[in-house]
Amino acid sequence: MSAPHPLPERVKARFAAVDTWVFDLDNTLYPAGSPVWPMIDERITRWLADLMGIDGLTARGLQKYYYGRYGTTLKGLMEDHAITPDAFLSFVHDIDRTSLAPNPALVEAIRALPGRKLILTNGSREHALRTTERLGFAADSFEAVFDIVSADLVPKPEAATYDRFFERHGVDPRRSAMVEDLVKNLRVPHERGMATLLVVPPAATVDNREPWERLGAEDATVDAATDDLAAFLVGLELGLARGR
Known part of the structure; x- marks a missing residue:
């Protein structure tokens, strides 16, 4: 982790009262340049090709159509083909995570945050558990995984998903923060009163997301953006502020 740059006081103030930290998983707790998401993406394409008996290029186009229209390929498949989700989720998340490097700086930065920590992901719970374990998080680092x-x-960004999450886990959005790599997934949290943090890849590094997913750091729904999540969380100095 690089030395944290001093954060503007307005940013510190926005996150000062947060007592519940909600983290996305993919391309947020691990970098967007990681091979993890491309491996999942490729397996989604393979699933579509096998299911429909089509070539890879056609399957890829259909996959992106479903993602753009429904928020996830799975949602599109359920709407149009009535598939059951279990086999799909198991197949697409059956990947090799050994290339994912442990991140002790991030583990410690999240551990040191005051309050609750939860994961809210469009992926599966098993994928979240295996991935966070590979990153170095202990089994009790996060109170719950809402998958x-x-x-x-x-899927996110549907408002019903956030509201269901808030109700299930007793989360007051006005005292919570949402950490995400996609601006579209921060808009409802912002409307509900959450502090919003956008995680972006460092300049000149690989970004495996779609081009349209890389935009929006200046969006009005984004309270702060960072290319180093661990350094940002340390820079909030929340332990010091609340220990005074």
Whole structure:
């Protein structure tokens, strides 16, 4: 982790009262340049090709259509083909995570945050547990994983998913923060009163997301953006502020 740059006082103030920290998983707790998401993405394409008996290029186009229209490929498949989710989720998340380097700086930065820590992901709970374990998080680092199944298979950024999450875990959005790599997934949290943090890749590094997913750091729904999540969290100096 690089030495944290001093954060503007307005940013510190925005996060000062947060007592619940909600983290996205993919391209947020690990970098967008990691091979993890491309491996999942490729397996989604393979699933579509096998399911429909089409070539890879056609499957890829259909996958991106579903993602753009429904928020996840799974949602599109359920709407148009009535598939059951279990086999799909198991297949697409059956990847090799050994290339994912442990991140002790991030583990410690999140551990040191005052309050609750939870994961809210459009992926599966098993994927979240395996991935965070590989990053170096202990089994009790996060209070809960609210995954796509917990969301009744309705993905972010649907408002119903956030509201279901708040109710399930007793989260007051006005005292909470949402940490995400996609601006579209911060808009409802912002409307509900959450502090919002956008995680972006460092300049001149690989970004495996879609081009449209890389935009929006200046969006009005984003309270702060960072290319170093661990350094940002340390820079909030929340332990010092609350220990005074």
